[in-house]
Amino acid sequence: MQKPFVSAQEVAERAGVSRSAVSRTFTPGASVSTETRRKVMEAAEALGYHVNHLARGLMRNESGIVCLIVSDMGTPYRSSLVRAVTQHLQDAGKIAMLVNTDRFDGSVDLALRQAIRYRADASIILSGMPDKSITELCLKNGQRLVLINRDDAQPGPFRINLDDAEAAGRVVTAFVRAGCRRLAFANSQAGTPSLMARERGFIAAAKVLGLEVMVERYGPTNYASGRILAQRLLTRRDRPDAVFCATDLIACGFLDAARHDFAISVPDQLCLAGFDDIEQASWSSYQLTTFAQPVDAIAREAVNWLGGDSIADPAGSPPVRLHADLVWRSSIRGA
Amino acid sequence: MQKPFVSAQEVAERAGVSRSAVSRTFTPGASVSTETRRKVMEAAEALGYHVNHLARGLMRNESGIVCLIVSDMGTPYRSSLVRAVTQHLQDAGKIAMLVNTDRFDGSVDLALRQAIRYRADASIILSGMPDKSITELCLKNGQRLVLINRDDAQPGPFRINLDDAEAAGRVVTAFVRAGCRRLAFANSQAGTPSLMARERGFIAAAKVLGLEVMVERYGPTNYASGRILAQRLLTRRDRPDAVFCATDLIACGFLDAARHDFAISVPDQLCLAGFDDIEQASWSSYQLTTFAQPVDAIAREAVNWLGGDSIADPAGSPPVRLHADLVWRSSIRGA
DNA sequence: GGGCGCATTGCAAGCGCGTGCAAATGCTGC
């Protein structure tokens, strides 16, 4: 199709050595004399030679490619996670392949197939849930699998989760300490494991203190849903005085609706908390009290595991559980 | 390193055909009888066979990989662009490889080297500017190059730009129509071609109407810079009554500072415009009048060009120039 | 029945690379 790239062969000829010498020059830890190495490097430089990683991957059975499977990557939290993961992958000498699964359900499976085709060393799933059969196919082929924030029972993949439920408990404490009694949880209808864990944790912690929780669920996990949820919760006769939003995006929408549509003052008349600590949460129009996703730690954990000899534990290890710090801002009284 | 994947060889044996038959079955347009195709498919299914795209790329001299070179991908505009591009690439049967260049200067060159190593069919540069020598290396090797929103004179790559200057002119009109006379431009210090084009266009259009423009530049292109820029511009004796921010992110910061730190009402006392139309611009706390980046059109344009036989025009074609629609919201009076 | 054209199939070469193995080289010590 196109002019072929320069090959090791050509470099070898120009340098007056064998092709293996070239190969070895670019293979760390191989045996080459400094003299031939110099000659090879010189020729390579002159010709603009770069090792063909496709061919190398073929030989080594290790492509260096890691597949990132993501939906909603235009979203602040997701994009920051993608950023962190690619950064850590690069630092580890690997490269990220990005697959977008926005389009339709089942595209996670398609994405994993794509990962297999390109012989990715691993796939990191940031959203959605693959079919059991396909994950098994991946694992059987020696492809590593990382699931981030999607704690299903499914064993085999390496899983990284947050202490969602425990975090939700901390919010209850904060709300009650601020004098709130009418608690509500604003969730999306996505039903993601981590979202549900927050919801359950919130309800459970409230129950311990003898408090009921109004739960409302609507739409996808975004700003618009937050507005709708506010509409629903703030028009109730027993209007809540404290709302935990499953996500910062929802919280932003909720807060905007509360202030602008209902003229409710936050935090005086209404306490609000979110989750993720997206950048917007810190903007002065929001100043949202929220939980910080340890994005960097998540990425580090995932990439480290990929590097390690994790064959030791045969798919039986429990999920890694990371801590989400509570970031105090002014959407809850009495910081 | 790891259990090898199942190969075409094994499928062939199981199906009782030759390896070529398997290959042809998975090559669209190749000559295979329906009977053998069936047998092959059956065996492939049973064994969980997937064509090795690394090997295929080796033969065809066409990997199907397109390298995306990005910085600040946690940012709303950038991430939405990445999203759109990967989506279009997937629809075109290609796959995106993501390289993050946040770390340091010169990493764009490193990224392009990486693209060459993986024999990417093309590289799309969304941020930063590669060295001339390295782009030449890419082009010489038959790798296609797309530059988005970085209009440097450098010919060779395919370039997609917006009508930044013209858009800036429209803002001036809107400001003047709203009765503003003291115009300002709030820019970052990044000095990106498109940012500078907006600045120059704004100044030029104002001059035509006999108006001077106060220009302030500070820091990177983000919210925090917007706040600082507000600090600088709004403490002037001849405080501006209309500010065009180079970016929505800057505009958000500027608006927040104006409202919360200076108790200035927008748009009554101050008209504001941004650029990009990030999601936050539509949030009710901002309601920013801004220019919509035609993200989808940009992505489509780029991917289409990759598909076409663009060898026809030998690097001499002028940049494609797309139009940025003005989105009217309430940060300028008199919509 | 034989010759012809066509669709299908298998063979084998080759894409660019890594690597085991054996040959070659350099060096040391006697």
Next chain:
DNA sequence: GCAGCATTTGCACGCGCTTGCAATGCGCCC
């Protein structure tokens, strides 16, 4: 000078795939 050793080098094979070419089989028409 030569055996003995360590280091370096080249050869050749194979990774999984595509594809040109020749061989095979089939149906068709004269």
